[in-house]
Amino acid sequence: MKAIIIGAGLGGLLSAAKLSESGYEVEVFERLPIIGGRFTNIPYKGFQLTTGALHMIPHGPSGPLARLLEDVGADVEIIRKKPTAVIRIPRKRGDTDYKFGHKDLLFEDFKMPFSLINRMKLAFYIITTRKNPPSEGSFYEWCKKHLDQDWTYRMSDSFFGWALSLTSRDVPVEEAFEIIENLYRYGGAGVPLGGCKAITDALADIVKANGGTIHTSTEVTGILTDNGNVKGVLADGQEYISDLVISDVGHSITTGLLNGVAGNGDIRKYIDEAKKLKPSAGVKICLSSDKPLxxxxxxxxxxxxxxxxxxxxxxxxxxxLAPAGKHLTMSHQCVLPENLDRLDEEIELGLQDLEDIFAGKEYEVLLIQSYSNDWPVNRSSSGSDLTNITPVKNLFVVGDGAKGKGGIEVEGVALGVENTMEKIME
Ligand code: FAD
Known part of the structure; x- marks a missing residue:
C-alpha cells in the first residue's frame, strides 16, 4: 500500500512516520526547501527561533503528542518543570495594568482574585460540569451567565489567547470544557530538548529509515481522483499514484487542490463548509536577555x-536554545480578524506591554513575527475543525486544520492524526 502526504509539517510527518512504521510505502511532498512547517527552528544570531510555535508542548511529556511520538519510536525528550504556569497580576487590587508593579500567582491559585460568592460557585461548577459539560454558545456567554466578574474574562482571554490565539467569545463552550478536562487529565506544558526541530527532524528520520521519501521544494498542485476515490497527486507537472492521500494543508487548501473534480452533492457541501473555516492569527515577539526575565x-x-x-x-x-549566557523569551498575542489590517498598531501595543511587564529589566527585541491567512497560528480556529475524513474516498486531512476535540494546538494535531490512523487501519 502506498500513501502520499501533502506537506511536511508536524501533522504530515506524524502521519508519514506512523504509516511507514506500519509497513506503508510513504512519499511526502513539501513545497518549501525545509521540512517542519510551523514547527521547526530558525537559527538567528545564535538563538533557535521558530517558524511558528513557541517551543512548547501544551501537555508536556504525558499528552497525546508525547504518546504518539513514543508510539512511532521518535527519539525526543520533552521536559516539564514546575511551575508549569504562573499568572502575573497588578500589585495592588483595583489596578488594571502593570504600570504600578505586579505580583505573580501560581496557576493553581487562579481562584484567589474571584469574589467569595464566585469562588463558591466555581467549586460547584468544577464538580457538576465534569459530569454534564455545557454545550451551547461560547465560553464567554457561559461565564457571563455563571461567573460574571472582570477577572473571569481577563483570565479566560489570556489563557485562550495564549493557547488558541482566540478570545473567550470565539471558543465554543463545549471545546473550552474539553480543553479544561484535558488539562486535568494530562497536566501542563513542557519543552522538547532541541526545540520544535528536534521533533520534526526525529519524525523525518523515522520516515527515511523505513524507506520513505521526502521531497522538498516540491509543491502539490492537484489531487487526482477517479470515480470518487483518490488516485494520487500532481506535483512538478508529474502524476504520482497512491492508494491514499493525506493532506496536511487544512481543508480549505485541500478543496482548492480538488479543483476540477466533478463534485457530487457531498463534495460540493464539503467545499462550502471548508470555505467557512477561519484561521486564527497572532503575533510573536522574541526577546534576548542576559538575565532571566x-x-x-x-x-x-x-x-x-x-x-x-x-x-x-x-x-x-x-x-x-540561546547562545551561552543568554535567555530566549517569547510573547504571544492573539490578533482579531478586524485588527489584521492594523498589525503595526497591534505590535506596538504588544511592545508597550512587554515594557510594563518587564519594567526595570534589560532585554533586546530579536524578531517580531506575525501569523495569518495561509501561515496562521491555527488553520482552523479551535472548536470549528471539520473531521479528518473527506467525501473523497481515501483522502484525509490532518494538521491544525483538522484537530481532535479538546486538543490545544499540537496536541490537537496529534489527536487528529490518531483518529486518521484508526480510520485507515480499521
Ligand atoms: P504546517 O506546519 O503549516 O505544515 C503544513 C506544510 O504543508 C507546510 O510546511 C507547508 O509549506 C506545506 N504545504 C502547503 N501547501 C503545500 C502544497 N500545495 N504542496 C506541498 N506542501 C505544501 N503549538 C503548540 O503546540 N505549542 C506552541 O507553543 C505553539 N505556539 C505557536 C505560536 C505561533 C506564533 C504559531 C503560528 C503557532 C503556534 N503553535 C503552537 C501551533 C503549531 O505551530 C501548529 O499547530 C503546528 O505547527 C501545525 O502543524 P501542521 O502540520 O498542521 O501545519
Missing amino acids: IGHGGVLLTPYGKRVNGINEVTNIDPD
Whole structure:
C-alpha cells in the first residue's frame, strides 16, 4: 500500500512516520526547501527561533503528542518543570495594568482574585460540569451567565489567547470544557530538548529509515481522483499514484487542490463548509536577555496586558536554545480578524506591554513575527475543525486544520492524526 502526504509539517510527518512504521510505502511532498512547517527552528544570531510555535508542548511529556511520538519510536525528550504556569497580576487590587508593579500567582491559585460568592460557585461548577459539560454558545456567554466578574474574562482571554490565539467569545463552550478536562487529565506544558526541530527532524528520520521519501521544494498542485476515490497527486507537472492521500494543508487548501473534480452533492457541501473555516492569527515577539526575565520554564499568563496574552522563557529548560549566557523569551498575542489590517498598531501595543511587564529589566527585541491567512497560528480556529475524513474516498486531512476535540494546538494535531490512523487501519 502506498500513501502520499501533502506537506511536511508536524501533522504530515506524524502521519508519514506512523504509516511507514506500519509497513506503508510513504512519499511526502513539501513545497518549501525545509521540512517542519510551523514547527521547526530558525537559527538567528545564535538563538533557535521558530517558524511558528513557541517551543512548547501544551501537555508536556504525558499528552497525546508525547504518546504518539513514543508510539512511532521518535527519539525526543520533552521536559516539564514546575511551575508549569504562573499568572502575573497588578500589585495592588483595583489596578488594571502593570504600570504600578505586579505580583505573580501560581496557576493553581487562579481562584484567589474571584469574589467569595464566585469562588463558591466555581467549586460547584468544577464538580457538576465534569459530569454534564455545557454545550451551547461560547465560553464567554457561559461565564457571563455563571461567573460574571472582570477577572473571569481577563483570565479566560489570556489563557485562550495564549493557547488558541482566540478570545473567550470565539471558543465554543463545549471545546473550552474539553480543553479544561484535558488539562486535568494530562497536566501542563513542557519543552522538547532541541526545540520544535528536534521533533520534526526525529519524525523525518523515522520516515527515511523505513524507506520513505521526502521531497522538498516540491509543491502539490492537484489531487487526482477517479470515480470518487483518490488516485494520487500532481506535483512538478508529474502524476504520482497512491492508494491514499493525506493532506496536511487544512481543508480549505485541500478543496482548492480538488479543483476540477466533478463534485457530487457531498463534495460540493464539503467545499462550502471548508470555505467557512477561519484561521486564527497572532503575533510573536522574541526577546534576548542576559538575565532571566521570567525565571521559570512554564508559561507566564498576562491577563492585564493590553495585547500580550502570555510569555515563555524556554532557556530555563533548554539553555541550548540561546547562545551561552543568554535567555530566549517569547510573547504571544492573539490578533482579531478586524485588527489584521492594523498589525503595526497591534505590535506596538504588544511592545508597550512587554515594557510594563518587564519594567526595570534589560532585554533586546530579536524578531517580531506575525501569523495569518495561509501561515496562521491555527488553520482552523479551535472548536470549528471539520473531521479528518473527506467525501473523497481515501483522502484525509490532518494538521491544525483538522484537530481532535479538546486538543490545544499540537496536541490537537496529534489527536487528529490518531483518529486518521484508526480510520485507515480499521
Ligand atoms: P504546517 O506546519 O503549516 O505544515 C503544513 C506544510 O504543508 C507546510 O510546511 C507547508 O509549506 C506545506 N504545504 C502547503 N501547501 C503545500 C502544497 N500545495 N504542496 C506541498 N506542501 C505544501 N503549538 C503548540 O503546540 N505549542 C506552541 O507553543 C505553539 N505556539 C505557536 C505560536 C505561533 C506564533 C504559531 C503560528 C503557532 C503556534 N503553535 C503552537 C501551533 C503549531 O505551530 C501548529 O499547530 C503546528 O505547527 C501545525 O502543524 P501542521 O502540520 O498542521 O501545519
